[in-house]
Amino acid sequence: MTSTAPAWERVQLARKPERPHSLAYINMLISGFVELHGDRRFSDDPSIVSGIGSFNGRTVMVIGHQKGTNTKENLDRNFGMPGPDGYRKALRTFHHAEKFGFPLICFIDTPGADPGLSSEERGQATAIAENLLALSSLKIPTVGVVIGEGGSGGALAISVTDRLLMLENAVYAVASPEACAAILWKDASAAPEAAEALKLTAQNLYEFEIIDEIIPEPEPAHEASDEAILRTGKTIERHLTEIESIVSDQGIEHLLELRYQKYRNIGAWVDQQEAVISGDSPDLARQNGQTAN
Template sequence: MSLDYLEFEKPIAELQEKIAELQRVSSAGELNLGAEISRLRAKNLRLTKEIFAKLGAWQITQIARHPLRPYTLDYIERIVVDFQELHGDRMYSDDGAIVAGLGWIDGHRIAIVGHQKGRDTKQRTRRNFGMARPEGYRKAQRIMRLAERFSLPVVTFIDTPGAYPGVGAEERGQSQAIAQSIEVMATLKTPIISVVIGEGGSGGALAIGVCDKLLMLKYSTYAVISPEGCASILWKSADKAAEAAEAMGVTTRELSKFGLVDEVIAEPLGGAHRDYDETARSVKDKIVDALREFENVDNEQLLENRYARLMSFGKFELKA
């Protein structure tokens, strides 16, 4: 699989290209280049570690948006047993930007809700680039209420630039659907575990992100608006997106300082797209740990803890 290197990864890509060329020559039997290939591989590993040790917020944002990054269905395929997808909001239609259903993780029966982007043009159109419409969030609410009815924990996978802002979505009550989702999750009498696997953008992410435990992959982001949107408002130019990303504190490093993230999940060197299986195993382990953590918590205590968690976010000072 082509790794589709990002701009800041060009030195890695160039070195990888040299390694590939030497492998082609060596496999043709013309020369034995094993020692040189090993040397370049070691150099490539060192270079990758150096680059990824000092990533800025904008570079991490690019990784979070990487077109080959694993999406919700990729995780479901690897960590969920007997997944049964459920469709439709029983009001308007089925929204492909939201995947929802029931399944098993390590013996735990759960309900799953997640954003889904597409790999190619056809899929991206069907999934609307992971930007859900009102019917998507109403589908999510339906599945969550079903989970509450049968005492199933809810696991959500967050990966969206934001809720779809189109005219049709607004006409069908986009803001109301998001508000209702937040209300449903705030009062749901069953554990909720949310995992940010890519972009956590604006209300579109928050609509399935009110939870008892928030997990984030190391190179994912979470913010009230995209860096480009913030730059367009503050500097009247999306070209300032990199500066906006730094100022907004969209990365796990910054969010952890403010206690907004409960746990950061490690990714393979180079990002989750370098190894789907390893990333999925790490995500599964953290989800299973969280499910066990809430096994013996009664509903009343669960709601009290959730309320206290939400109220702990942010600080303000009253000045005379």
């Protein structure tokens, strides 16, 4: 697939149920993996998997969103949408990794955090906020990989890492295209147009310097899963080695400063009036029946 493929087409590929999920990556890349369960406060959320294992000879902690591969598994794992229990389980893993000095690898693949009433009652927003605070300040090397969907704060809660990688056909955005279209235009059927406006593809995000590298998919990952996983493993290894060299040569505080600057520098000021005049406003494009650039 070319880098100019429509954003909506990328969304459909990212959502393919046959696409390898976090456990597929863990089982192939992490030897001796031992899963950790529970948040020690309420329950064990199966939409988050976490544990300890060996990656190319080094002990690491691993966290990933986990979708199902069929209807039953998706129901059991809530379609990869964690509740606060899942994010608190991830938080436990953060702290374990930091306590023992193990690098942390995160696999991101969720349509978003669980939006249900029970999750809100148990502190969903607080759980995500606590993860953002903790992950951004961990004194260990961290690498995140968007392997499928990266939806909103539910993805962000385990992706504020030193290096953020992304598979070619993955997506990463503040909201799903359907939600964006419904909010902006009161029309969920405009999702393909919203996908373009969201700039959610790996190529978009690399150009905005939000991600650090695109992992190529010569064949979509759901058609060549082993190759995609092995490519991902090699890319993680390269970045993890670079981060470890930074810590070895310049110290952990320098790594924390680099992490801070990475996220502090994301974003750009846009003059809405100038955007409307130039025709780059998504709302104006919507009115004209066009897609914004």
